[in-house]
Amino acid sequence: MENCIEASDLGFAYSTQLILANVNFALKKSESLAILGQSGCGKSTLLRLIHQLLTPDDGSIHINGQSSILFQDDRLLPWKTCMDNVRLALARRSLTGSAQTEQITCLFKKLQIPEVSNQYPHTLSGGMRQRVALARALINQPDLLLLDEPFAAVDHFTRQALIVELHQLRQTNPVSMVLVTHNIDEALFLSDRILILGNTPTSVQYSVEIPGLPTDWQNFYQSKKVASIKVDILSILDTLQQ
Ligand SMILES: Nc1ncnc2c1ncn2[C@@H]1O[C@H](COP(=O)(O)OP(=O)(O)OP(=O)(O)O)[C@@H](O)[C@H]1O
Structure with missing residues (x-):
């Protein structure tokens, strides 16, 4: 298998509550993917399925290699x-x-x-x-690093420092990565592609490629291109909320 993750028609329910339905995506080796979506739509559930902490009820998910996970709390x-x-x-x-x-x-x-x-x-x-x-x-x-809102519990400056350090780490060690976050800046800075999940039962609604953004934080923050992609993503999230 060339890809690091292949999910086909993935479905999952907590007892009778259907959370994921027909989720399809693949992650290439060394690619970094961010997952955005409304609170409660099933992002962490998807991450747990990738890490094989949960078993799919429908479809399949294949992981090529060993995964490791970091949660919001350090545990x-x-x-x-x-x-x-x-x-x-x-x-x-x-x-x-x-x-x-x-x-x-x-x-x-x-x-x-x-x-x-x-x-x-x-x-x-x-x-x-x-x-x-x-x-x-x-x-x-690990071949695959899974991050579930890893910087949500730290202050703004620490968060910024951690984001930059993780970005630098990936320059020397291009591990495949899946990042679940509510922070659009973090998603744009740390990933090559963003998946936007719809409302439950969730599937992938949009896949946004984000090449060619500044790779240093200062220029990234001031970039017009970043601002324009953010507006697009906010508008997609707004539409999904209606
Ligand atoms: N262990 C569980 N048992 C039953 N229901 C659960 C369990 N874990 C999560 N849920 C429910 O599944 C749905 C999706 O939860 P999940 O944590 O995957 O969403 P999320 O998109 O990551 O949310 P958030 O952005 O708020 O962290 C929610 O309605 C949640 O209440």
């Missing part, structure tokens, strides 16, 4: 240090303790995580905890 274990939280993700690999420490320390540096290895999560800021959670998601070098 770090409070009784373990930051280093040991990430170490847990390496448990199935036959690495010595010192090799694990070396890999984690190297990734912490890449993600601009300062000397917090021996600290417990509650002693860190929300943004730093989320960085450690991102390290845990990336430590096994």
Whole structure:
């Protein structure tokens, strides 16, 4: 399979509540896809189906490779240090303790995580905890990184810094990515394509290609092209709400 994800006529219901119906899309290797849609339309459900936390009721979804997921809350274990939280993700690999420490320390540096290895999560800021959670998601070098509103719980400036850092990380390590978000700027800056989901039962209503946007945050914010695509997306979301 050439693609990283192939979803065909995907359908899913929570008991009798039909959430997804006839969802079709594919994700190419190294491509980054953002998913937008109204609250409650089924974006997180789709992400959980991709990560195989849920099983489809209809159709199929195939994943080529290993996926890793980052949620809005960091889900770090409070009784373990930051280093040991990430170490847990390496448990199935036959690495010595010192090799694990070396890999984690190297990734912490890449993600601009300062000397917090021996600290417990509650002693860190929300943004730093989320960085450690991102390290845990990336430590096994997944083929596919799934992000469920990963920066929604941090302040504006931390969010901006995390978005830029994730973008830079993808320049050196072009992992395939699916990002669920309500933030159109974040979707445009971090993805190659945006899927807009309709109301429940949800299917893909629009697929918007977004090539050629500025790749540095300052120019991105001031770009007329970005502003124009945002207006288009807002108008689509408005139409779907009616
Ligand atoms: N475990 C569950 N059991 C039953 N219903 C659920 C469950 N999880 C989600 N739902 C319902 O499924 C629908 C879709 O939820 P989902 O979280 O996928 O939407 P979403 O688009 O990600 O929402 P938001 O943007 O608000 O996070 C909602 O009506 C929600 O209440």
